[in-house]
Amino acid sequence: MGADRVGGGRRGPVRTVVSVACGAVLLAGCASMPDSGDLRGVESTPRQDPQVRVYAQPPRENAEAPExxxxxxxxxxxxxxxxxxxRKYLxxxxxxxxxxxxxxxxxxxGPDSSEKLSSGGKDSSDAVFSLTGEKVATVDGQQVYSPAGGQYDKTLHLVRxxxxxxxxxxxxxxxxxMGKSDxxxxxxxxxxxxxxSNSSTESDGQPVAVADPVYxxxxxxxxxxxxxxxxxxxxxxxxxxxxxxxxxxTALKKDVTQLTPDDQNRLTVPLNAKADRVGSKKxxxxxAQLLFTLRDLTPTGVNSVELQRSDGTQLCGPLxxxxxxxxxxxxxxxxxxxxFIDSKHxxxxxxxxxxxxxxxxxxxxALGEGEKELRSAAVSRDERKAAGVSLDGSDxxxxxxxxxxxxxxxxxxSDGKTQNDRLTTPSWDGEGDLWVADRDPDHPRLLLLKNGAGEPIEVDTTGLDGRIDAVRMAADGVRIALIVEKGSKKSLYVGRIERGDKASGQKPIAVVEPRSVAPQLVEVTxxxxxxxxxxxVVGREDGGVQQMAYVQVDGSTPVGSAPAALTxxxxxxxxxxxxxxLMAYSEEDGIVRLLSGAKWQQVVKDGTAPVYPG
Structure with missing residues (x-):
């Protein structure tokens, strides 16, 4: 506890640690931290038992400004x-x-606090402290995470x-x-x-769910x-x-302060009057939105959801x-x-x-009969068709x-002069459309082929600074992951796909507001x-070696272990x-796969370009 704090002494206030088994408050027989003293030797917060609750202590009587x-x-x-x-310190x-x-x-x-103006003695009436540190990220009012850099430098003003x-x-x-470990x-x-909101499956009565992470x-x-x-x-x-x-x-009913599933893991959600007239399908x-959102939030999950109107009646049957x-x-x-592509291409x-x-x-x-030698491929999500890039990358x-x-x-x-200046591995989205980038330096572009056929549509990528080196569409069809090359740096971006008004066909398809999701990596391969x-992702930090890791689309690092190392x-x-x-192609081992809880297993030495549908 408090391991993140690097400035100022620990002059009194500490936090009380309470096991969940002891309830929400400190009860007789439950251990606690002492309420005074120095905490510099306490273990770093990430090592704490996840069931431990940490409570702060209120300000001590006659505590000095630094405390x-x-x-x-x-x-x-x-x-x-x-x-x-x-709030008691305010x-x-x-x-x-x-x-x-x-x-x-x-x-x-964690914040380093230092006094800018002396608080003086008993007669002093105000004091100013600076809080400094190296920024890692910000979380906004919507609880959305964004990576951040630079220095944090704010002031605290105190009065007597x-x-x-x-x-x-x-x-x-x-x-x-707060610091990263806290x-x-x-x-x-x-x-x-x-x-x-612009999916073709909407017309078929099946909306496509899209994840939107928050903290x-x-x-x-x-x-x-x-x-x-x-x-x-x-x-x-x-x-x-x-x-x-x-x-x-729509919001929770005004008097609802806590939601808890029953012993059958059913959650009842009372809503305000805004939802009273919603039809059965809606x-x-x-x-469904609630079920998918709450699925992994508790150890046992939520198995069903029942929505209630503002008068307490059932809005629709439990789902x-x-x-x-x-x-x-x-x-x-x-x-x-x-x-994957075998030794016969x-x-x-x-x-x-x-x-x-x-x-x-x-x-x-034909793609499996060797009619055309391939260097890479993509399989549609329904596994009924596939796209293949020729061995030289041109077709x-x-x-x-x-x-x-x-x-x-x-x-x-592609008219690119070298293999590296031609077509990337293609990718299918959930709409059944095919995406691929042409890396020709004279005409770099991101292209879309509706249903994998017809005249290629050039996608607007004005928000990207650099040449696209790799393309992966999300199944939802509204997000795209891209490796973008500029100079000697290859960075990972996630962009939003805006398809415009399908009825008018006026607005071009565009990758909008691409955001860097692994800014610490200088080379994503x-x-x-x-x-x-x-x-x-596979990449390396500046001056570092190649590493494999998971990253969230908001740029945060998910809790848990990274994939086993592979060179x-x-x-x-x-x-x-x-x-x-997880599958991979390694120059040393060929096609390998990683089963949960196991080591990397070789599939075949002479193979390249592994893919899942998509």
């Missing part, structure tokens, strides 16, 4: 609801108006209150500030789910926090391409997981096969359920995965989607179904 600053910063990292203890007027939820700044090592003569803060920093202990990432406080009723954030609507970045089935203004979509999956496209179909496949890595065979159709073919199907002429050609809001990785392939093995 008030330390106590306030400690209280920001505690598990108090609404930061009640932190003047009464400021405590009422301070909005800790407005923002959160994460620092590498006239009546009580106690030091209190009358000018706190905006929002909350942030990881206090907050957890949760995917909220909305629906793609919530782990020990302060995360379920109610998450539901409230879901009802409030999507993040600013995702909002232009998604919709919510909850009517605008109500089911709303319940369970199987019904939700029927009503909404949440995950891609279970991938039947893993694919054919597209081959291996059954995902197979335990024998050598039981692969050529795919049906793109699309063929059916049906025995006897012919290949035909290439659907796209491979990446793949590995979940609804997660990617797996010389050139290509990665993973499924949005996180239960399926």
């Amino acid at each position: 008030i600053v330390d106590g306030f910063l400690e209280a920001l990292t505690s598990d108090d609801s609404d930061f009640e203890t932190a 003047t009464a007027n400021v405590a009422r108006t301070w909005k800790p939820e407005a923002s959160l700044t994460v620092l590498a090592d 209150e006239k009546k009580s003569k106690q030091w209190r803060i009358d000018s706190p920093p905006r929002g909350v500030v 942030f990881l202990r206090n907050y957890t990432s949760v995917n909220r789910y909305y629906f793609a 919530v406080r782990k020990k302060v009723d995360p379920m109610t926090q998450t539901v409230s954030l879901l009802l409030a609507g999507p993040s600013r970045w995702l909002n232009p391409v998604v919709r919510s089935s909850f009517p605008t203004g 109500c089911q979509e709303m319940a 369970d997981e199987s019904d939700a999956e029927t009503a909404v496209v949440h995950e891609v179909a279970k991938d039947g096969y893993q694919y 054919r597209l081959v496949r291996l059954a995902s359920a197979s335990t024998n890595p050598e039981s692969f065979a050529a795919v049906p159709g 793109l073919y699309v063929g059916s995965l049906v025995s006897g199907a012919s290949l035909g002429e290439p659907v796209l050609h 491979a990446m793949s989607w590995a979940g609804d809001s997660r990617l797996v 010389g990785v050139k290509v990665l392939a993973s499924s949005e179904d996180e239960q399926l093995p």
Whole structure:
């Protein structure tokens, strides 16, 4: 506790540690930390038991100004609801108006506090402290995470209150500030789910779910926090391409302060009057949004959701997981096969359920018959057709995965002078459209082929600075992952796909607001989607060696272990179904795969370009 704090002495205020087994308050027989003394020797916060609750101590009587600053910063990292203890370090007027939820700044090592103006002796009436540190990230008022860099430098102003003569803060920093280890202990990432607003499946009555990650406080009723954030609507970045089935203004009923599943893991959610007139279909979509969002928030999960009107009556019947999956496209179909290019430059496949890595065979159709030698391929998400890039990278073919199907002429050609200046590995989205980048230096572009055929559509990428080196579409069709090369640097970006008004066909398809999601890496060499809001990447930091890691689409690092190390990785392939093995092409080992809880297993030495459908 407090390991992040690097400045000032620990002059009194500390936090009380309470095991969850002891309840929400400190009870007789439960151990606690002493209420005074130095904490410099205490173990770093990430090593704490996840069931431990941490509570701050209120200001000590007649505490000096430096002690008030330390106590306030400690209280920001505690598990108090609404930061009640932190407010006790503020003047009464400021405590009422301070909005800790407005923002959160994460620092590498926690805030360093130093006194700018002496607080003097008993007669001094004010003091100013500076808070400094190296910024790692910010979390905005919507609880959306963004990587950040540069220096944090804010001031705290303290006054000695006239009546009580106690030091209190009358000018706190905006929002909350804490170190990275305290942030990881206090907050957890949760995917909220909305629906793609311009998806072709909408007309078929099946909206496509899109993940929108936020961070919530782990020990302060995360379920109610998450539901409230879901009802409030999507993040600013995702909002232009998604919709919510909850009517605008829908919120929890006014007197609802806590949501808890019953012993059957059913959650009842009372809503305000804004949702009273929602029809059955919309109500089911709303319940599906909640189910998908809350699925992994508790150890046992939420199995069903029941929505209530403002008068307490049932809005629609309880929705369970199987019904939700029927009503909404949440995950891609279970991938039947893993694919790669064999030593004969054919597209081959291996059954995902197979335990024998050598039981692969050529795919049906021309792409598996060796009619054209291939360097890379992409398989549609329904596994009915595939696209293949010729061995020299100049031509793109699309063929059916049906025995006897012919290949035909290439659907796209690149005039790049070298293989590295020609076509990237293509990628299919959930709409059945095919995406590929032409790396020709004289005409670099990102292209879309509707249903993998027809005249290629050039995608507007004016927000990108550099040449696209790799393309991976998310299954939802509204997000795209790109490796962008500029000079000697290769960076990973995630962009929002805006398709414009399909009816008018006026607005071009564009990649909008691309954001860097692995800014610490100077060279990203491979990446793949590995979940609804997660990617797996291979890259290296400045002066470092190649490493493999998971990253979130918001730029944060998910909690948990990274994939087992593997040298010389050139290509990665993973499924949005996180239960399926990770695949890779290594110069040293060929095609390999990583099963959960196992080591890398060689599939075949002479093979390249592994892919999952997509």
